[in-house]
Amino acid sequence: MSDYLAQRTRCIDASGIRKVFALAASLKDPVNFSIGQPDFDVPEPIKQAAVRAIVEGQNQYSQTAGNERLLDKIREKVRTDTNWEAPLCMATSGVSGGLLLAFMSLINPGDEVLVTDPYFVMYKHLVSLLGGRCVFVDSYPDFKLPAEKMAAAITEKTKLIILNSPANPTGSVYTEQEARAVAELAKKHDLIVISDEIYEDFCYDGLNPCFGRFYEKTLLLKGFSKRSAMTGWRIGYAACSPALAALMESMNMIQQYTFVCAPTPFQVATITALEFDISEYVEQYRRKRDRMVEGLKDSYQVVKPGGAFYMFVQKPEWAQNATEFVKIAIENNMLIIPGNVFSEKDTHFRISYATADEKIEQGIEILRKLARK
Numbered sequence: 001m002s003d004y005l006a007q008r009t010r011c012i013d014a015s016g017i018r019k020v021f022a023l024a025a026s027l028k029d030p031v032n033f034s035i036g037q038p039d040f041d042v043p044e045p046i047k048q049a050a051v052r053a054i055v056e057g058q059n060q061y062s063q064t065a066g067n068e069r070l071l072d073k074i075r076e077k078v079r080t081d082t083n084w085e086a087p088l089c090m091a092t093s094g095v096s097g098g099l100l101l102a103f104m105s106l107i108n109p110g111d112e113v114l115v116t117d118p119y120f121v122m123y124k125h126l127v128s129l130l131g132g133r134c135v136f137v138d139s140y141p142d143f144k145l146p147a148e149k150m151a152a153a154i155t156e157k158t159k160l161i162i163l164n165s166p167a168n169p170t171g172s173v174y175t176e177q178e179a180r181a182v183a184e185l186a187k188k189h190d191l192i193v194i195s196d197e198i199y200e201d202f203c204y205d206g207l208n209p210c211f212g213r214f215y216e217k218t219l220l221l222k223g224f225s226k227r228s229a230m231t232g233w234r235i236g237y238a239a240c241s242p243a244l245a246a247l248m249e250s251m252n253m254i255q256q257y258t259f260v261c262a263p264t265p266f267q268v269a270t271i272t273a274l275e276f277d278i279s280e281y282v283e284q285y286r287r288k289r290d291r292m293v294e295g296l297k298d299s300y301q302v303v304k305p306g307g308a309f310y311m312f313v314q315k316p317e318w319a320q321n322a323t324e325f326v327k328i329a330i331e332n333n334m335l336i337i338p339g340n341v342f343s344e345k346d347t348h349f350r351i352s353y354a355t356a357d358e359k360i361e362q363g364i365e366i367l368r369k370l371a372r373k
């Protein structure tokens, strides 16, 4: 690490995932179970809407909070999702942009942030970058929302709770009962909840319970990277009730001096994305989920995921840790991610089944063989 870099750069360690990709670089046509984005392209009407927006000249900065027509649509959706009468909303540069703005607005050095483990990798590193500290609450082995353990982890330094349902990397979808228990806890200690619901559309056994229904001081982060496969377009949104008006104001202020606005033509195309029915894609992914579970359940300890497009599977006993298992999987032409990228433990590996059915069949065969090794 060069000594001219700021101290904060030392808080981030991306080496785990980089090592996996370095090992994988030489593979030819591997079974790639490592990808965190849909395997379909942006649906045609949404692409056309983006092209139209560019050709018609909607290429300038938008308002900091976003295009008014898009915000109207988002407000309408958030009202339905949450029952908040007058939600406050802004368009962000992906959910990642929303996370950064929210953390910058909320976290003071030394603040503690409750996160269930396993977790989406960005939370840990962004919180550290800002001088905060993630307090990890173990949700193994079933990945349910562990309200009692969360209660035990709260201290006077706890500032906020991050939730993610459907979850990356486990595919877990919280039940309404679990969500209500955490809402009670947050209320009792007057904590802010950030609920990352980027995978809300990919739910296979019923709807995702939007956390805004249960708790007023929730910042909802949602996006279009997964729903519409537009990961490169960088569109998401943040929404809250008037109870968090100061937070939304601060996020807008920081957006003004950082991202400026989310990409304008893609904001316009997102109006079409909001209206586009993706149930056919969700049905395809439900079938992929079912096939993966069926294919692996006799060889591995599998928790059936309710959503997203991931499974978090325990390594076989013969492997010392997940990293060792992943190395051997790569030698067998299959790419998966070791659990320690998403967890303080290294006992599981993440599979993304957002890939072709043929690759899923090949992958199941390789994994079954490796379980018996």
Ligand SMILES: Cc1ncc(COP(=O)(O)O)c(C=O)c1O
Pocket: 036, 093, 094, 095, 096, 097, 120, 164, 167, 168, 196, 198, 223, 224, 225, 231, 234, 235, 236
């Ligand atoms: C749980 C979760 N949150 C946020 C993101 C970031 O998404 P975006 O492309 O909207 O920044 C991802 C992407 O993988 C994710 O899995």
